[in-house]
Amino acid sequence: MVATLLRLRFRVLGNQLARSPWQLVGFIFGALYGLGLLVGIAVGLVLLGFGTLPLASSVIVGVGSVVTLGWALVPLVAFGVDTTLDPARLVVFPMSLSRMMVALTFAGVCGIPGIITSAAAIATIATWVHWPAAIVGWLVSTPLAVLTAVVASRTVASLASGLGGGRRFREAAGIVVFIPLILAGPIIAGVATGFAVNVDTLASTIPVLGWTPLGAAWAVPAAAAAGDLAGAAAKLLIALVTLAVLWLVWKASLGRSLAHPRQTSAAPVRAGSIGWFGRVPTGAAGAVFARAVTYWTRDPRYLRQLIGAPLVPVLLWFYARDGDPLIALTFSGPIIAIVIGIVVYADISYDGTAFGTELITGAPGRADRIGRSLAAAAVALPLVLLAVIVPIALSGEWEQFPGILGMSVGILLTCYGVCAVTSAHLVVPVSASGDNPFKRVPGTTFLQGMAFFGIWLVALVLSAPVVIVGLIGYFTQNATLSWFACAVGIVVGTAVLVGGILIGGRALDTTAPVLLSRLKAMKNA
Template sequence: MVATVLKLRYRVLGNTLARRPWQLVGFILSSLWGLGVLGGLVAGMVALAMFQGLDAARVVVILGGSLLILGWLVGPIVVAGLESTVDAERLAPFPFTRRQVMLALAGTGATGIPGIVTTLAVLATVIVWVRWPVAAVIAVPTVLLGVVTCVLASRLMGELSTGLGGRRGREIVGTVVLVALIMTGPILTGIVALLDSAGSDLWTRLQQAAGILAWTPLGAAWAVAPSVAAGEWLPALASLAIALATIAVLWIVWDRVIETATSSPRQRASRTVAAGKLGLFGVMPTGGVGATWARSLSGWLRDPRYLRQLLVIPLFPVLFAFTGGLDGFMFILSPVLAALVMAAVGYADISFDGSAFGTTLATGISGRTDRLGRLLGAASVGIPLIVVITVVTSVLAGDAARLPAVLGAALGVLLAGYGVCAVSSALIVTPVPAPGDSPFKSTPGQNSIVGLLVFAVWAVVLVLSAPAIVLAIVSAVTGDAVWGWAALAVGIGFGAIVAAVGVLVGGRTLQRTGPDLLVRIKAFPT
């Protein structure tokens, strides 16, 4: 059964690559990248085996293996999302046992490019232990335990947001896990800073980190071979027990999540509303602009695909506070970076409408009305959020004198971004997750070329917001508050002009491209 599922998976992959040349190019490039990483790793293992001793080998293998498991957790989210050609919900209608479903999913994870490269890479670490033959023999099965841990942890992480009963449960769990992963970096940075404050040099800190990780699920599998090489059999057995227990726990938890995912089909969320209660539609002005404004603001406040973006934006100051302190330059600059990210959220926002965009076209509202309503919806959330972040960071940094300059640059970037997105979203639609989907799941039809479009949007935004940014920089360099207030005035004034021009140009563009956008949205694979 598992072999049949894998054959179908690769047939689907082959057909997809044959139909989409750009995805074939991305597949080839990722394969070449994986081979390059593998070659460099093998060369490093050979050098480590020839020129370094046991202590160095222990630290490199344990730290590298621990980072590998973390990479399997974070990498699919950062790069392209968890591969979803085969998942529990797709296999649910077939007469498979839960164990067969889990084996099939684990097999697809282990036989993809990341799985193959990971397996070959960890087997290459056996080279390190050639001077200790017993450790080399034991290293083969134990590092494969590390690969199994990678695959199971990645699959469990992907299923967590889809297997806890109901759309809201998936959305909450997926978002919480996503935030936890984002904060992993600052947490590790804080640990390193604590070690550094103790006066230890870098090598001592690395040894301490390896010693701690050897007793955790991240490093246990990789610590068995070095313990055997050192003649430490009891620690080796303890690490082996931790590694096996980790796999057992992952399997049991994953089994429970799979059971829920396959036995509880998705249900559309519904809510009874009292007669006459129109929500935001009863508050906003009547007409096309008011209706579009209410619909857009409802999406920003209720759609988890927007809410995840809003949740990530305030994390920028937190990240820089961990890494550089409250008095660091990046902490003070964080509102501008947050505004830049916030500005690009809607660069293809019609994609989030899905086929419901046809209803917008059917109403006959003008393109300019649609652009203005969407801009007001985004600004109703974005502007207050950026203002609050700017004020709070300036106060915490104890540098309130720079508030006008930073706020001017941030608002200039945000308003320019709204203008650019008013045009770009009339031209660009991309495959996006469906409402309630896991944030870890890749969307069919996504590719690296589509992902690069957001960088083009950011480049245009930075060019158009340059006047406010330059004035803010001058204020920071000279310390003259006048330049800061000038940056605030230019950021708001010129940014508003860019936003208004974007609405006009984007409106005319949407009048022409609207039907074509709907056709492209309906053609996206599901």
């Protein structure tokens, strides 16, 4: 059964790559990057073997500890959890929980990150071969190090996916948990400053890591090479206990989630209450607007895209605190506009197959573009205006208000104009409503991220006229240029938005059936 599930994993991957040439290209780029990284690691380990034992021990234990921590945290933050073999779908197979966990562990080892980690761990023999006593420890501890990393990732993922009992609690937690991730830079900088990390501190800290669950498995060969057989045995015991505890915690969490799957329920509503659909004008554009506003105000996948907006002033203040923070805070509005204005570049993806209900009504593409753009602006524009008004009120430089306002509004409208075109052509894999916020959706690729930044670049280029005029007006303290920037921002932004709605609407009339077929294929993947 384990072999069958592993074949299924690679069959799913092959189908995904065969369905889209761009996903295949992205996969190849990722594989080449991993291969290059692995070659660099191997060369470094060979050279490290000609150094001293303390140096080799510090590097391998320190880097190995970071790798183990990265397996537990980085996949959740940056790429999400690989759910190609989703335990919730495997529960119908006639297999025990332990056998399912073995299959999931091997699936993790057989992925590109798992292969790179395994190969790098094996390559440490190039260093330890210079100390024959370390080879025995390497033979025993290397599989432990790799398995600990993979099982730690699965354990943390299982615990995160089961966070909270109710759906609303999970959704709220999924939104709040992104706050420390966005503030990671200031947090790390503050910790580094507070502890004044230097070479001596690291030299005294790394040996301690060898006695922790993060670095125990990596430190066994080093202890054996130093002749400390008792220390090597103790660290091996710590590694074994760590793997056993992680396995048991994962087993308990996974068993609980499979025995008590999440239940979906709808909140009771008053008879006749149709929400936003009863508050907007009738017609296709009004209906799309009402549905989109409902998404923006109730769907946590949309709300998570807004969580970064209130934190922009915090980041600006932190990085400008040694100078004049008010100057940096003044540009909160334009920065927030570019951050949240681009998130709708493929918003049809969040409709899923429900997009078909719009198609069967025969709603024109132009109405769809108008409704979605107005809904996004209804949520984002108040945030942008607040970010413009508050810093200006604190500084008292009201003569600069028109220029900052023009830049902010111009950028926001320009972004919506660009996204009105791109979202008529693009759908991307997204998590389903109520899913684990860290879940990695099969089908996401490196090129998808590149496409996002390419769209961002196009929006910045089209916004360049108002940005240039606004910056000149601000730094020269020219009130006339400030008002001119306001006019340019509103005119250029409106022109790009109208053009985007017209072009995107015409394109959507043609591409809508194709987009629906892609959404159905993603759902069935």
